Structures are given as structure tokens and as C-alpha cells.
Amino acid sequence: MSKMGITHGLISDWIYSLAMNLVGHLECFVVVAEELHFGRAAERLGMAQPPLSQRIQRLEKELDTRLFDRSSRRVALTASGRLLLEEARDLLVRVDRIRAVAERAGERDVLRVGVPEDLDGAVIAALLGTFRDVRPDLPLDLRPAPTEEHLRALADGTLDAGVLRHPCDTAGLSLGPMLGQPLGVLLPDGSPPAAAPELRLADLEGHDLVVSRREMPPAALEDLLASCARHGFVPGAVHESPHPQFTLGLVLAGTAVALVPRAPAAPGTVWRPLLGDPLLQRTSCAWRSGAPPEGPLADLIEVTTRVLRTEAAMTPVHQRVVLRPSSGFLA
Amino acid sequence: MTAVIEGAFREAGVVGWLHAVDLDSGREIGVRPDESVVLASVFKVPLLVAFFRRAAAGELDPVEQVALPPGARVAGGTGTSVLLDEIRMSLRDLACMMITVSDNTAADTVLERVGLDHVNRTLTDLGLVRTRVTGSAGDLHASLMADAGVTDPADLWTRLTDPGVAGRLSALDPAVSSRGTPRELTRLLAAIWRDEAAPAPECAQMRRMLGLQIWPHRLASGFPYDDVLVSGKTGTLLTLRNEIGVVEYPDGGRYALAVFTRARSTAATHPRADAAIGTAARLAVQELRGWAS
Numbered sequence: 021m022s023k024m025g026i027t028h029g030l031i032s033d034w035i036y037s038l039a040m041n042l043v044g045h046l047e048c049f050v051v052v053a054e055e056l057h058f059g060r061a062a063e064r065l066g067m068a069q070p071p072l073s074q075r076i077q078r079l080e081k082e083l084d085t086r087l088f089d090r091s092s093r094r095v096a097l098t099a100s101g102r103l104l105l106e107e108a109r110d111l112l113v114r115v116d117r118i119r120a121v122a123e124r125a126g127e128r129d130v131l132r133v134g135v136p137e138d139l140d141g142a143v144i145a146a147l148l149g150t151f152r153d154v155r156p157d158l159p160l161d162l163r164p165a166p167t168e169e170h171l172r173a174l175a176d177g178t179l180d181a182g183v184l185r186h187p188c189d190t191a192g193l194s195l196g197p198m199l200g201q202p203l204g205v206l207l208p209d210g211s212p213p214a215a216a217p218e219l220r221l222a223d224l225e226g227h228d229l230v231v232s233r234r235e236m237p238p239a240a241l242e243d244l245l246a247s248c249a250r251h252g253f254v255p256g257a258v259h260e261s262p263h264p265q266f267t268l269g270l271v272l273a274g275t276a277v278a279l280v281p282r283a284p285a286a287p288g289t290v291w292r293p294l295l296g297d298p299l300l301q302r303t304s305c306a307w308r309s310g311a312p313p314e315g316p317l318a319d320l321i322e323v324t325t326r327v328l329r330t331e332a333a334m335t336p337v338h339q340r341v342v343l344r345p346s347s348g349f350l351a
Numbered sequence: 352m353t354a355v356i357e358g359a360f361r362e363a364g365v366v367g368w369l370h371a372v373d374l375d376s377g378r379e380i381g382v383r384p385d386e387s388v389v390l391a392s393v394f395k396v397p398l399l400v401a402f403f404r405r406a407a408a409g410e411l412d413p414v415e416q417v418a419l420p421p422g423a424r425v426a427g428g429t430g431t432s433v434l435l436d437e438i439r440m441s442l443r444d445l446a447c448m449m450i451t452v453s454d455n456t457a458a459d460t461v462l463e464r465v466g467l468d469h470v471n472r473t474l475t476d477l478g479l480v481r482t483r484v485t486g487s488a489g490d491l492h493a494s495l496m497a498d499a500g501v502t503d504p505a506d507l508w509t510r511l512t513d514p515g516v517a518g519r520l521s522a523l524d525p526a527v528s529s530r531g532t533p534r535e536l537t538r539l540l541a542a543i544w545r546d547e548a549a550p551a552p553e554c555a556q557m558r559r560m561l562g563l564q565i566w567p568h569r570l571a572s573g574f575p576y577d578d579v580l581v582s583g584k585t586g587t588l589l590t591l592r593n594e595i596g597v598v599e600y601p602d603g604g605r606y607a608l609a610v611f612t613r614a615r616s617t618a619a620t621h622p623r624a625d626a627a628i629g630t631a632a633r634l635a636v637q638e639l640r641g642w643a644s
Contacts, residue, residue: 250576252637340601342580345451346567 043115045079046108048072049087053105056095131316132161133324134170134182136303138235138264139332140283146331151323158316166234174308181320183328186302187239194313196305196321199334203299205292206271206278206285218295222252228276229255230267236260244279244299251298282333302337303328352638353382356631363627365592365612370533371635374541374597374605380635384534387481387525388611391586392453393593394484394529396539399560401465401473402446403553411464413443419456425489426504430454443556450560450584455488462487477542482531491529491588495522511589511617522588536595536609544597544605558582561596568622569594570608573629574636583608590614592624598636606639608632 048065052072055061062069080087087101097105131151135144144162151160163170163179170182174193184190186198205224207214213223229248231241241258248254259276261267270276272288281301285291305321307313313321328334345351360367360382370384406413419431419438429452431438431445440448446461448454462470470484486494496502498520499510510516521527531539542548543557561582569592571581583596595609610628614621 246575339578341577344567344571344581345563345565346571351565 045075048075050108130159130161132180134163134179137164143331146327154319181307184306193306194309196325198304198337200300200302200337201281201334202297203279206280208274209290214290219292220295224253228257230259230261230270230276230278233260233262356382356634359630363623365614365624368533368611370537371608372537373639378639380638385532387530389525390529391588393586395449395458396584397470400548401470403549407550407553414441425455425459426492427455432456447560451563459487459489479535482535484529491522508619533609537607540607568625569628570596570632572626573633594628606636
């Protein structure tokens with residue numbers, strides 16, 4: 021262990037910062053004690069190894085005892101390290117509980133809910149209105165953003181719930197009922213396929229496709245293109261649009277068609293349903309996994325699911341999955 | 352559409368034969384569907400049918416336990432063929448191994464109980480007169496080794512590129528080897544799916560086994576859809592790669608498929624040839640469904 025060489029003036033500073041962040045130092049101690057390897061512990065903590073070593077040294081100074089025996093080959097807990105490990109774990113569990121209680125207490129002021137940016141105005145209004153009827157004392161803070169941003173915010177704890185577009189990475193989240201909304205085709209009025217009241221995807225062969233960049237994460241685009249190919253439509257090119265107006269422009273110009281839920285078509289365009297609804301845009305509520313939702317969160321999920329079904333014409337998705345042996349249990 | 356399917360075969364470097372039929376409407380599509388092709392392990396499907404017909408007739412007991420001593424293994428890379436110690440298994444579980452993982456030891460054990468003549472009589476009874484099983488998996492292996500003049504199976508592949516060797520291998524000759532036609536094999540599958548190959552409970556057991564086949568690289572690769580059930584049986588013999596099977600869609604559409612290929616390359620590992628079987632099958636099913644879904 022190297023000499024720390026700290027001048028007197030700095031000592032009071034670091035004692036102060038350590039007092040403020042004893043919990044953080046103990047978290048480091050527990051991880052190093054579990055790994056008995058500074059490199060692996062640093063990796064788990066998402067930090068570099070030198071600052072981790074410094075934290076352990078500071079903690080040893082503060083507690084005035086050696087926690088680890090470090091030889092060049094291995095790291096081992098000392099007797100006092102073993103004693104302190106259980107205490108540190110106890111403390112960290114209680115700190116987690118304090119944070120959770122604080123979070124729950126905070127939830128009562130306002131409920132922060134992420135929604136897709138392209139959700140219809142009528143749906144947004146119904147969501148706000150219906151929730152106000154159920155919980156007049158609890159305002160909804162709706163935050164429109166792409167699903168990828170909602171996922172990050174849910175993980176950070178800056179959202180209480182989100183209305184997500186699928187597929188997306190739902191690790192660590194619980195999901196409400198999966199709802200599907202049939203996609204149809206947005207075409208220029210007067211184009212040959214627009215003559216039919218209902219289209220098959222194969223009728224679009226030879227056309228380009230324009231998709232919303234913000235509402236179409238890579239996995240969703242991959243799924244959409246696979247479904248299109250399955251039903252006979254392989255777009256000549258896929259244009260990623262940053263904005264609905266750009267999408268509209270490409271459609272009006274006849275450059276590309278868009279696959280979107282039923283909505284009032286802009287002048288010069290028509291919307292046609294697809295025969296047999298082969299494409300479904302899948303949506304669900306999501307919240308951080310843990311206890312089953314209760315109180316305001318449970319109300320929110322119920323209201324949101326109900327509004328999406330009644331106002332956005334979404335219906336529960338029942339897709340049969342035939343598991344193949346090569347992708348079966350533990351295969 | 353047949354030209355598109357031919358194109359898919361050509362692009363993968365194989366010659367291909369195909370027959371596809373909608374089990375309900377009878378609509379069909381074929382690429383040389385009436386030419387004779389070598390079955391390879393597809394022979395295990397007529398064997399399966401004969402096994403369950405004899406079981407249903409009470410002529411053999413499907414749950415009879417059979418002991419396979421360590422010395423009695425037929426060449427093969429899967430199932431009981433690779434196990435080292437004595438195995439006890441029922442006849443129908445051996446049949447399951449022969450279908451789900453193409454277990455050669457299991458197949459020859461079942462064939463011994465069923466009898467080659469019964470397999471061919473079954474085919475005749477079903478009106479499949481151009482499909483014949485001429486020997487066991489062990490017989491096929493012995494003929495290959497003798498024709499190629501090798502004693503180590505690993506040498507087969509290296510000898511295959513020697514002048515004249517491929518032409519000498521009777522196992523690859525549909526006049527001598529176990530054989531059928533793509534059309535007759537989809538008729539065999541149709542009989543299993545329509546409960547005509549044997550009594551309904553036995554046909555259900557056959558469909559279950561074919562649905563549990565593990566290989567994802569041929570027929571199943573053409574249908575990467577979670578809601579589609581693919582059942583099948585492969586056949587592989589040097590440059591020959593085959594699979595017959597039934598594809599079932601969530602709307603009830605059912606299609607029997609028989610795809611046989613012969614690769615120009617003598618590579619033992621040839622994923623494009625495997626995938627071409629799935630691609631050709633999908634193109635055929637798309638044609639039969641008319642892009643319904």
C-alpha cells in the first residue's frame with residue numbers, strides 16, 4: 021500500500037467527504053469483499069480500479085482498521101473485515117429501504133408517465149381526463165418521447181411508468197397487457213393501389229417505405245420488415261423520417277408509402293387498411309419491476325390500458341407461439 | 352414460380368427437386384416432382400408409418416423394452432449411436448429418437464422388429480409404388496464404405512473428389528438405394544396428417560414425433576415465424592440434403608413439402624444448401640397461399 025501523503029489541510033476535506041459518502045464507500049467495500057478481486061469489483065461497480073483502491077484505503081483510515089490483506093496474488097478479508105461485512109450489508113439494506121420509501125413518498129405529488137410522441141391528440145386528452153376523474157388530487161406529468169428514451173428514464177427512476185412500443189428491451193420492467201393496433205397504408209390519393217378499399221402488403225411490391233426514425237427502434241424496424249417480407253412486400257428502400265411532415269412529403273411525392281395506424285389522412289393522401297391485419301403495432305404500459313403496482317400506479321395502468329383500447333382502437337394481442345425444439349426450454 | 356424456386360436452388364449451388372401441396376385444397380406446385388430421388392434418412396418416415404401400423408394391428412408392442420448392448424451401435428453422429436453404455440428403451444421411444452434426431456441405431460432396431468418387407472408392403476398399400484426402402488442405415492453405411500474402398504468413414508469425404516468415386520457409390524443411385532419421388536412423399540405426409548396412414552391415435556403420435564425434430568437449418572429455416580408449426584424429417588448422405596415435412600399456419604393452412612437436393616460442391620458443411628431447402632419450401636408455400644398471410 022502506498023503512502024497517501026495527504027497534507028493537514030486536505031485531511032479535514034476528505035474526512036468531510038467521507039462522512040457524507042460513507043454509504044458509497046461501504047458499497048465499494050461489500051463488492052470488493054464479494055469479489056476478492058479489485059479488477060472484477062471495479063468492473064461490477066462501473067468504475068476504474070485506482071479510485072476503487074483509494075476508496076478502500078480511505079475507508080480503512082476512517083475506520084482505523086485494515087479490511088483486506090493484499091498480497092500481490094490475492095485479496096483476502098481480515099478478521100475485522102469479516103466482522104464489518106455483515107454490518108455493512110445490514111446498513112446498505114436499510115439505506116435501500118430509505119430510498120424506496122422516499123421514492124414512494126415522492127410519487128404522491130405527481131405521476132411521471134412517458135408516452136409515444138405520435139399518440140393521437142384525442143388519446144392524450146382522454147388519458148389526462150380519465151385519470152383526473154379517478155385521482156383528482158394527483159396530476160399526470162405526461163412526457164412524450166421515443167420508447168428508447170422512456171426505457172432509460174424508467175431505469176434512472178425519472179419516470180414512474182411508460183407507454184412503450186414493442187419490441188424493446190424490457191429487462192427490469194413489468195408490463196401491462198400487450199395491446200395491438202393494426203397498421204394500414206398511407207398512400208398518395210390517386211395512386212393505383214389506392215383504388216382498392218383494402219390492400220394486401222404484396223400490392224405494395226415495388227414501392228419504397230418511409231418509417232419514423234424516433235418511433236421505430238432497430239428491433240421494431242427489423243420485425244416490421246420481416247412481417248412485410250412474409251406477406252410479399254420487400255421495400256425497394258427504407259427511408260427514415262425525422263418528422264411526420266417529412267413522412268407526409270415522401271408519401272405525397274409518391275416516393276414511398278408509410279405503414280401507420282388509422283388516422284385522418286392529410287389532404288392529398290389516403291389511408292387503406294390491410295386485408296387480415298397482418299401488421300400490428302404493439303404497445304403496453306411498463307413500470308419498474310418489483311411489487312405488484314398498487315395505489316396511483318395501479319390506477320394509472322388500468323386507466324391507460326382502458327383509454328388505449330377505447331380511444332386508440334387497440335386490442336389485446338393473442339399471438340400463438342409454436343416453440344421449436346431448437347429454441348425450446350434450455351435448448 | 353417454379354423458375355424462382357429453380358433460381359433459389361441454383362444460387363445455393365444445388366440441383367433441387369420439390370413437391371408442395373395444400374393439404375386442404377389440393378393445390379400443388381412441383382419442380383421435377385416425379386423424378387426418382389434418394390431418400391437417405393427420409394426412409395425413416397415410411398419405417399415410422401409401418402411401425403405404427405403394425406403396432407395398431409397388435410403385431411408388435413410399442414412399449415416393449417429393448418436392450419441395446421454397447422457393442423451394437425450403427426454408425427451415426429446422433430442419439431443412441433454415440434452412447435457408450437447399455438441402453439434400455441421402449442420401441443416407440445426408439446422410433447421417437449429415429450425421427451427427432453435421426454438416430455441410426457434406433458432406426459435399425461425398429462426396422463429389425465418391423466421388417467423391411469412390411470415397410471414396402473405399407474408403401475404399396477398406400478399406393479406409393481415408386482417409393483421403396485432397400486435396406487437399413489447400417490446396410491447403407493456398409494455399401495458406402497465398400498464402394499469407396501475405405502475402412503474409416505472420415506476418408507469417405509476425401510475419396511469423394513477422386514475421379515470416378517462418386518459415380519461408383521450405389522448409395523447415391525436412386526435405382527439401387529432407398530428411393531421415392533417428391534410427389535409420393537407429400538402423399539405419405541398427407542396420409543399421416545389426414546389420419547389415413549394408420550388409425551388416428553397412431554397418426555397423432557407420428558405427427559408429434561415429426562413436430563419434435565430438432566434441426567432448424569433446413570425446412571424450418573424458411574419459416575422464421577413464431578406462429579407457424581414446422582414438422583419434418585431430414586435426410587443427409589454426402590452431397591444429398593433432403594427434408595420432407597408439413598408446415599401449419601395459424602389460420603389453419605397446412606402444406607406438405609418434400610425437398611431433395613444434390614450439391615455440386617463436395618463440402619461436408621454446406622449451410623447455403625441447407626438453407627435453400629427452407630427458401631424453396633417458403634417460395635412454394637407463398638405461391639400456394641397467394642400471400643394470404
